[in-house]
Amino acid sequence: xxIRRFYEWPSESNPFSELNRMRSEMESLFGRLADSxxxxxxxxxxxxxxxxxxxxxxxxxxxxxxxxxxEIEISATGNNxxxxxERKVAPENEVASYHRREREAGVFRRTITLPSDIDxxxxxxxxxxxxxxxxxxxxxxxxxxxxxVKAA
Amino acid sequence: xxxxxxxAREKREVTNPAEQTKAGVVxxxxxxxxxxxxxxxxxxxxxxxxxxxxxVDLRDNVLTLTGDVEPPEGPNERIVLRQYQTGRYFRQxxxxxxxxxxxxxxNLTDGVLRLKLPKIAAAQPRRITVKSG
Numbered sequence: 387x388x389i390r391r392f393y394e395w396p397s398e399s400n401p402f403s404e405l406n407r408m409r410s411e412m413e414s415l416f417g418r419l420a421d422s423x424x425x426x427x428x429x430x431x432x433x434x435x436x437x438x439x440x441x442x443x444x445x446x447x448x449x450x451x452x453x454x455x456x457e458i459e460i461s462a463t464g465n466n467x468x469x470x471x472e473r474k475v476a477p478e479n480e481v482a483s484y485h486r487r488e489r490e491a492g493v494f495r496r497t498i499t500l501p502s503d504i505d506x507x508x509x510x511x512x513x514x515x516x517x518x519x520x521x522x523x524x525x526x527x528x529x530x531x532x533x534x535v536k537a538a
Numbered sequence: 539x540x541x542x543x544x545x546a547r548e549k550r551e552v553t554n555p556a557e558q559t560k561a562g563v564v565x566x567x568x569x570x571x572x573x574x575x576x577x578x579x580x581x582x583x584x585x586x587x588x589x590x591x592x593x594v595d596l597r598d599n600v601l602t603l604t605g606d607v608e609p610p611e612g613p614n615e616r617i618v619l620r621q622y623q624t625g626r627y628f629r630q631x632x633x634x635x636x637x638x639x640x641x642x643x644x645n646l647t648d649g650v651l652r653l654k655l656p657k658i659a660a661a662q663p664r665r666i667t668v669k670s671g
Binding site for chain 2: 431432433434435436437438439440441444445447449450451452453454455472473475478479481482483484485486487488489490491492493494501513515516517519
């Protein structure tokens with residue numbers, strides 16, 4: 387059965403169509419931004435991360451100054467990466483009087499849903515100058531493939 | 539003391555820096571500063587700065603910290619998500635105490651600068667003997 391409508395009007399049978407229309411308009415407004423952002427990134431979760439990718443790998447970077455490399459816990463499965471640990475600010479000399487105290491200490495844990503599946507066995511992490519860099523090789527299945535078209 | 543959970547904070551951008559010759563964003567590193575009778579210690583979080591790109595300058599009682607961060611991404615990497623930016627770190631303090639320039643020590647470990655500024659030893663009280671005669 388084919389139903390034709392004279393007007394572009396939300397049908398009563400589908401109350402979500404108006405919402406869907408708004409959503410698609412918002413998405414076209416934000417263009418590729420909305421598409422390219424993987425879901426599940428709530429703001430305010432420590433540490434802030436940057437994700438980049440090339441053909442074979444994903445790279446996740448986070449600023450973790452003053453955290454010891456062996457005190458960072460990283461685990462990866464399927465398309466999830468979890469980073470946790472504790473940043474300690476050692477107590478100083480007791481006679482010291484503080485003028486500024488802006489550096490914060492505490493525990494952190496963050497789980498990130500990655501934009502593609504990864505090979506969890508080959509994940510590598512390095513820590514230099516307070517920056518954590520996790521290199522995640524993409525799973526064979528999620529690498530882009532060239533498909534040749536056969537002429538019949 | 540119970541350990542609290544760390545909250546993500548956006549890096550503070552310098553609102554009115556002295557005009558920079560290099561284009562790019564400038565951030566204020568969070569610092570701890572404390573003082574004992576003999577020295578002042580400054581701790582600053584400057585992730586991504588290596589020792590070659592960090593400048594500590596002390597002149598006319600003004601302490602200037604400058605750290606440059608090179609973009610960490612390789613040439614073929616495409617950005618998927620960017621939650622923090624990288625750029626230069628810059629912060630200035632004026633010190634009220636006279637500092638012994640020769641004995642200043644700076645140490646950069648895991649992206650944290652630790653700067654030791656020993657005060658000039660206060661002039662020792664001298665006893666003046668009065669001769670009679």
